[in-house]
Amino acid sequence: MQTGVIRFQSEVSVLDFPIIKTILEKFKAHTEIIEEKNYDFYDDLSVEDIARLEKSIAQAQKGMLIDSEEVFREARQRIYENKMDNKR
Numbered sequence: 572m573q574t575g576v577i578r579f580q581s582e583v584s585v586l587d588f589p590i591i592k593t594i595l596e597k598f599k600a601h602t603e604i605i606e607e608k609n610y611d612f613y614d615d616l617s618v619e620d621i622a623r624l625e626k627s628i629a630q631a632q633k634g635m636l637i638d639s640e641e642v643f644r645e646a647r648q649r650i651y652e653n654k655m656d657n658k659r
Contacts, residue, residue, distance in 0.1 A: 585610045 583591055
């Protein structure tokens with residue numbers, strides 16, 4: 572059986588690469604990483620997500636932080652209130 576070489580180059584997410592590599596190996600295709608780029612999760616965020624992060628960072632720099640215990644206390648209070656409302 573004669574074999575040939577088909578070369579193609581595609582840019583894929585670092586998260587997808589293991590899946591793609593596994594599929595290609597099933598077809599006995601050799602894969603090679605030509606250039607690995609650093610993954611920047613900001614590329615996957617929407618404009619609204621970035622705006623929320625920037626607002627959060629600015630609030631943190633101003634000292635506008637909430638203690639995690641306070642957040643848990645408020646969450647427990649809301650859960651309790653919801654349970655009481657559902658019983659009525």
